[in-house]
Amino acid sequence: MAMSVKNRIIEYLQKIDPIIQHRPPFAITFDKVTLLERSMQVPMMIIMIDRQLTPIYLQSPLCKTELSGEELANNCVNVLKSFVLTKAMLQQPAANSSRK
Secondary structure, eight states, X not given: OHHHHHHHHHHHHHOOOTTTSSOOXXXXXXXXXXXXXXXXXXEEEXXXXXXXXXXXXXXXXXXXXXXXXXXXHHHHHHXXXXXXXXXXXXXXXXXXXXXX
16 A cells, blocks of 8 residues: 555656646655654655645654764655655756746
8 A cells, every 4th residue: 555655646746737847846844753762754745735735744764863964864865766756856946937
């Protein structure tokens, strides 16, 4: 089941929107949490569904409590790569309407 959900997210992110001629816009947020002495990162994607901002949980990789900011960022990048998100896709503007 988890793989089918992940595959649906990947499919959604690859789809080109016919109106804006880009992949759908999204935001990424993540935070480090510790539960029962286990530290993990919780990356989430925020997308628009029916005009509502909708958070989508991606996964929670375990991490050491003493990781640096760069190491935490690398963990997040690895999660995004597992969803077939490349650096170019993350840098792509959502729409050209903001460039005037």
